[in-house]
Amino acid sequence: MAVDDYEKLLKYYDVHETIGAGGFAKVKLATHIFTGEKVALKIMNKESHGDDLPRVKTEIDAMKNLSHQNVCRLYHDTKKIFMILEYCPGGELFDYIIEKDRLTEDETRMFFRQIVSAVAYIHSQDYAHRDLKPENRFIDGDQNLKLIDFGVCAKPKGGMDYHLMICCGNPAYAAPELIQGKAYIGSVADIWSTGVLLYALMCGYQPFDDDNVMLMYKKIMRGKYDMPQMIQVDPKRRITVRHLLNHPWLMQGYSCPVEWQNCVTEMSVFYKWSKGSTLHLLSKWDYDQTTATYLLLLSKKSHGKPVRLMRSS
Numbered sequence: 001m002a003v004d005d006y007e008k009l010l011k012y013y014d015v016h017e018t019i020g021a022g023g024f025a026k027v028k029l030a031t032h033i034f035t036g037e038k039v040a041l042k043i044m045n046k047e048s049h050g051d052d053l054p055r056v057k058t059e060i061d062a063m064k065n066l067s068h069q070n071v072c073r074l075y076h077d078t079k080k081i082f083m084i085l086e087y088c089p090g091g092e093l094f095d096y097i098i099e100k101d102r103l104t105e106d107e108t109r110m111f112f113r114q115i116v117s118a119v120a121y122i123h124s125q126d127y128a129h130r131d132l133k134p135e136n137r138f139i140d141g142d143q144n145l146k147l148i149d150f151g152v153c154a155k156p157k158g159g160m161d162y163h164l165m166i167c168c169g170n171p172a173y174a175a176p177e178l179i180q181g182k183a184y185i186g187s188v189a190d191i192w193s194t195g196v197l198l199y200a201l202m203c204g205y206q207p208f209d210d211d212n213v214m215l216m217y218k219k220i221m222r223g224k225y226d227m228p229q230m231i232q233v234d235p236k237r238r239i240t241v242r243h244l245l246n247h248p249w250l251m252q253g254y255s256c257p258v259e260w261q262n263c264v265t266e267m268s269v270f271y272k273w274s275k276g277s278t279l280h281l282l283s284k285w286d287y288d289q290t291t292a293t294y295l296l297l298l299s300k301k302s303h304g305k306p307v308r309l310m311r312s313s
């Protein structure tokens with residue numbers, strides 16, 4: 001029963017006020033008693049999930065496989081009712097945009113590089129998020145964005161080129177092929193949503209907004225932009241996240257393309273090890289140069305610093 005799960009949780013966490021809620025869950029601020037660290041406690045609303053909780057299992061399984069500086073960390077889950085997540089004191093990116101009306105080009109670029117970093121990373125792990133919107137990005141204490149809510153993500157068994165059918169996410173951010181009910185590729189639809197997000201960051205309002213959903217769909221299908229790259233109606237002509245990483249606009253004022261890998265991937269590439277053996281070596285915690293490299297990389301990334309592994313001369 002959820003009640004004794006909650007009782008057990010209270011041995012390890014002090015629970016404070018609610019910091020957010022969606023149809024499927026409520027999120028409360030909590031403190032991890034042993035460390036004093038603040039965390040976000042996500043409490044599933046069992047009623048709205050029904051019995052089989054597919055959405056919760058989808059989210060927990062995905063978050064256990066994802067470790068990246070711009071993806072909200074899962075620390076602890078208790079049998080699909082409670083999730084203990086990384087706490088982001090800066091709140092929702094959505095509220096931040098509203099507060100500032102809209103962002104400067106430089107601030108938009110700083111945030112957008114992190115958004116592209118997270119999307120490139122989850123796609124590299126064969127996940128499509130399918131609900132990318134400002135409400136699903138939280139700002140941590142270092143102005144880093146963290147992606148949340150993997151409840152409708154997909155990890156197609158046939159790989160990332162596999163066509164999906166289920167229509168999900170917020171219509172204002174949904175790709176044309178998705179709202180037309182066509183078979184679509186998750187990662188390509190994610191790029192459309194990311195393009196809508198960029199528009200909202202720069203302009204302070206959504207490009208396709210209308211109280212009447214059918215009129216909104218008409219605007220989405222019209223694709224009124226010259227030179228569209230992300231909000232390109234034809235999914236085959238839409239820019240890929242790989243081409244975004246070193247897109248001229250994203251490179252302006254920066255010396256390197258968007259860093260999208262997490263430390264394990266970066267180390268396996270640098271040391272020319274397989275991912276499996278990198279993870280095996282790291283899990284031994286030998287506190288040798290491998291441990292040092294991993295922890296120092298993690299520390300640099302968590303402070304939003306670009307990392308470069310140098311070969312000794």
Ligand SMILES: [NH3+]CCCOc1cc(-c2cn[nH]c2)ccc1C(=O)Nc1ccccc1
Nearest residue numbers: 020021022024025027040086087088148149
């Ligand atoms: N609109 C989202 C409300 C707050 O939701 C969260 C906040 C944090 C958070 C806040 N600070 N740090 C992390 C972490 C996760 C969530 C979340 O997953 N919310 C959610 C997703 C789907 C349905 C219902 C709720």
